[in-house]
Amino acid sequence: xxxxxxxxxxxxxxxxxxxxxxxxxxxxxxxxxxxxxxxxxxxxxxxxxxxxxxxxxxxxxxxxxxxxxxxxxxxxxxxxxxxxxxxxxxxxxxxxxxxxxxxxxxxxxxxxxxxxxxxxxxxxxxxxxxxxxxxxxxxxxxxxxxxxxxxxxxxxxxxxxxxxxxxxxxxxxxxxxxxxxxxxxxxxxxxxxxxxxxxxxxxxxxxxxxxxxxxxxxxxxxxxxxxxxxxxxxxxxxxxxxxxxxxxxxxxxxxxxxxxxxxxxxxxxxxxxxxxxxxxxxxxxxxxxxxxxxxxxxxxxxxxxxxxxxxxxxxxxxxxxxxxxxxxxxxxxxxxxx
Ligand code: UDP
Numbered sequence: 001x002x003x004x005x006x007x008x009x010x011x012x013x014x015x016x017x018x019x020x021x022x023x024x025x026x027x028x029x030x031x032x033x034x035x036x037x038x039x040x041x042x043x044x045x046x047x048x049x050x051x052x053x054x055x056x057x058x059x060x061x062x063x064x065x066x067x068x069x070x071x072x073x074x075x076x077x078x079x080x081x082x083x084x085x086x087x088x089x090x091x092x093x094x095x096x097x098x099x100x101x102x103x104x105x106x107x108x109x110x111x112x113x114x115x116x117x118x119x120x121x122x123x124x125x126x127x128x129x130x131x132x133x134x135x136x137x138x139x140x141x142x143x144x145x146x147x148x149x150x151x152x153x154x155x156x157x158x159x160x161x162x163x164x165x166x167x168x169x170x171x172x173x174x175x176x177x178x179x180x181x182x183x184x185x186x187x188x189x190x191x192x193x194x195x196x197x198x199x200x201x202x203x204x205x206x207x208x209x210x211x212x213x214x215x216x217x218x219x220x221x222x223x224x225x226x227x228x229x230x231x232x233x234x235x236x237x238x239x240x241x242x243x244x245x246x247x248x249x250x251x252x253x254x255x256x257x258x259x260x261x262x263x264x265x266x267x268x269x270x271x272x273x274x275x276x277x278x279x280x281x282x283x284x285x286x287x288x289x290x291x292x293x294x295x296x297x298x299x300x301x302x303x304x305x306x307x308x309x310x311x312x313x314x315x316x317x318x319x320x321x322x323x324x325x326x327x328x329x330x331x332x333x334x335x336x337x338x
Pocket of ligand 1: 090091186197198199200202203214215216217219221223259281282285286
């Protein structure tokens with residue numbers, strides 16, 4: 001147990017979400033005390049089943065747009081670190097209520113930064129590769145300022161995250177908080193929402209349900225997919241690093257493939273003869289995306305370890321178990337353990 005003067009708590013806003021729940025688990029494994037704050041808008045309490053009841057874990061329901069819950073404000077001085085992972089992150093989901101998406105990034109981030117300033121806590125913003133928009137520079141380095149539409153349907157998220165970065169750096173520049181900014185590229189793994197609309201979860205769920213795989217456009221657009229355990233290791237390294245904090249750091253897997261190739265890989269894992277169904281490419285869908293991770297390598301000694309084949313195998317196994325469908329022979333049982 002801690003007493004009131006301990007500065008031992010870590011706040012994970014968005015801790016019930018896909019990345020946040022893995023981050024909470026990683027922090028608990030490291031012996032930390034974690035307060036998970038989430039509004040459960042697009043996240044899922046089931047993601048926390050393995051954590052509830054573990055020593056040092058606490059869940060608080062609340063929306064960072066509205067106000068921070070009293071149970072957090074009254075313990076402000078006890079927080080040593082604050083991770084902001086709170087925001088719907090899949091394009092169809094963050095476009096359902098674009099105003100809320102924008103406010104989560106601007107008002108919500110501001111509230112958490114003020115908490116960090118009051119607490120004397122270090123703050124980490126999970127920003128996104130979407131700040132680069134539909135990039136003209138390939139692969140994307142942190143210096144690249146991006147090509148983002150401020151009028152398109154993705155703007156609530158892209159511009160929201162850009163504003164969140166600006167706020168975060170203003171708190172740093174004025175000496176109000178120590179900050180870190182991670183720009184997260186496409187990430188996948190267990191705890192993705194079944195119907196969040198992202199390509200990895202869509203393709204796996206479709207393949208396991210015997211439905212055609214949906215490809216938007218001709219499937220030639222590229223992404224680079226990072227397994228969630230690699231990403232979370234990078235976030236913790238970044239939070240605890242001694243960098244000045246004024247540089248954002250790309251975290252992602254530089255292995256770039258087309259979305260069409262990804263569909264083939266998923267079909268191979270599920271082991272079925274699956275059909276492909278083509279749909280129009282969404283507005284402002286980036287044509288290419290691949291992180292330059294030179295800065296993460298140099299500053300954090302970080303790089304991804306889980307190859308796509310292994311990560312997809314684990315993810316397919318997790319979805320099969322969660323959907324209670326027969327495990328394809330192609331997926332070893334032990335891969336479903338997560
Ligand atoms: N996509 C697709 N089929 C789907 C879902 C997405 O072909 O069922 C495409 C989407 O148009 C984009 C890429 O896959 O080009 C990645 O989409 P996702 O929503 O996962 O993430 P994004 O990188 O666009 O934020």
